[in-house]
Amino acid sequence: MATLLEKVKKNLILDHDGDDELISSYITAATSYAESYQKKAAGFYELNSMDPTTEQAIIMLSSHFYESRDGSTGGFFQDNVKASEQVWNVVNMLLRLNRDVVI
Structure with missing residues (x-):
């Protein structure tokens, strides 16, 4: 199975290795966000499998x-100021x- 790095690069349509370290740091940050949002212990996904929606x-x-990374919306949606907000909405919905549940 492809690693998260390979999947992110495929999603970004990148075929070079020049930014692998940078992308890996973003994967680490995104995984940490997912664990926090899902109320899981830090490092949870290092020891446990990841559901496809979380992935x-x-x-x-x-x-x-x-x-x-420059603080703009970026990507194909750079002319749409709501695009960044929509990414976060979809990510949070998947997570x-x-x-x-903490009661």
Whole structure:
């Protein structure tokens, strides 16, 4: 199975290795965000398998970080100021599907 790095690069349509370290740091940040949002312990996904919806959220969020690293919306939607907000809405919706409920 492809690694998250390979999946993010495929999502970004990147075929070079020049930004692998940068993308890996975005994957780490996105995974940390997912664990926090889902109320899971830090490092949870290092020890446990990741549901496909969580994986998709991490791929999307890592790609967003890469395309918006200068603080702009970035990507294909750079002329739409709501695009960044929509990415976060979709990511959070996907992460909610595997969120641990804390009562």
